[in-house]
Amino acid sequence: MDSEEMDLFSKLPDEVISHILSSLPTKEAASTSVLAKKWRNLFAFVPSLDFDDSDFLHPEEGKREKDGIIQSFMDFVDRVLALQGDSPIKKFSLNVKTGVDPDRVDRWICNVLQRGVSHLDLFMDFEEDYSLPYQISVSKTLVELKTGYGVDLYSWDDDMFLPMLKTLVLESVGFGRGQFQALLPACPVLEELMLLNMEWRDRNEILSSSSLKKLKISSEDGCLGTFSFDTPNLVFLDYNDFVAEDYPIVNLQNLVEVGINIALTEDRIDRARDNVWKLIHGIRNAKIFCISPLTFEVLSLCCETMPVFKNLTILNIKSVMQQGWQAMPLLLRNCPNLESLYLGV
Structure with missing residues (x-):
């Protein structure tokens, strides 16, 4: 042939x-x-471009430090974008580390924004914080934004507006004062939000969105003071954090599934009963409830005022014998329509 x-x-x-x-x-x-x-x-x-400098430099150990290697990666990205010209693009993914020029990163991002990109995955692990370009905050085509590591939003102004954004994932992202309060109203159709190990400047935050349906919060430092959930149409919540000083608003009336992993810091034990009650009372309409060992122990502090979970049909409890089992009898009595109970360690 x-x-x-x-x-x-x-x-x-x-x-x-x-x-x-x-x-x-x-x-x-x-x-x-x-x-x-x-x-x-x-x-x-x-329509889809994925640049990862670690893949480009693989597999040699120490190859990153060799002269010209990072420069060749940046030149490669430049050539690819030049080759595509102004053709439409759907997804752009970029994962880079120290050594890559932030100014070039800005140009690459602005290039795909001008071409109508709808999905952005941007993870920059630089030695210094990297501020996402202002142009992202006013994109009329962006549907999904995932970003994190050494990234902040300090360059975003009060005129931010993302009319098409439905999914937002922020990991170790820094906010300026008042920025988070301005961000959610700027995303009128946002449905899914993930906040992972955020760097908050304000101690008191209100998460308010009428469009949000899925929310995941995960933190390891418990730096926030008060935290409010004003998300009346939320159906899924995954909350992994320390108990806040207060929960002034817990508006979760349409919640279907919730997973909670909360712990107490020593300085908040005295007020834990009231704070935990506000949170647990706010999720009482859920149908599926997953409780971690730490949560079950915290829950025992407010077992005398346990709300009735009238809609709950599935309860998944992961615990150990030493943690919080005194809350179990009352919790079960307050789940009149429970159908499935899962116990694990």
């Missing part, structure tokens, strides 16, 4: 080839552009 008969792949419809190329790592997909003019043109319309 001659080479033309063997090259059945090139005879596939252009749309199929572009879809296949978008499933490959960007470095491999870009290499096809040297095969022929047709392949170069096809790669220009690949």
Whole structure:
């Protein structure tokens, strides 16, 4: 068989080839552009780009420190974006570490924003904090934003507005004072929010959104003072944190599924009974409830005022014999419609 008969792949419809190329790592997909003019043109319309400097430098130990290696990575990203020109793009993923030029990162992000990107994954682990470009905060096409590590939002102004954003994932992201309060109203259709190990500047925060349906909060330092949940249409909550000093608002009336892992710091033990009661009373309408060992121990502090979980049908308790079992009898009595009980360690 001659080479033309063997090259059945090139005879596939252009749309199929572009879809296949978008499933490959960007470095491999870009290499096809040297095969022929047709392949170069096809790669220009690949709607998804994924750049990770650790993949680019793999597998040699210490390769990152070698002269020119990081420069070659940055040049590669520049060439790929230049090759694509102004063609539309759907997803852009970037994961880089110290050594990559932040100014170039800004240009790459602005490039895909101008081309109507709808999904952004941006994780920068620099020695110094990196502020996400202001242009992200006013994107009219962005549907999903995931970002984190050494990232902050300090360059975002009060005019931020993300009318299409439905999913927001922030991990170890820094907020300026009052920024979080301005962010949620700027996302009118936001449905899913993840806040992981955030760097708060305000001690008292209100999470207020009428569109939000899924929420995950995870923290390891318990630095917040008061925290309010004003999310009346939330259906899923995963809350992993220290008990706040107070929960002034707990508006979770449509909650369906909740997982709670809360712990107490020594300075908050005296007021824990009232604070825990506010939180637990706010989730009383849930149908599915998963409780961690630490939560079960904290829950025992307010067992005398346990609310009735009239909608609860599934209860999953992970505990050990020494932690909080005195709350079990009252908790079960206050779940009149419970159908399934799971006990684990």
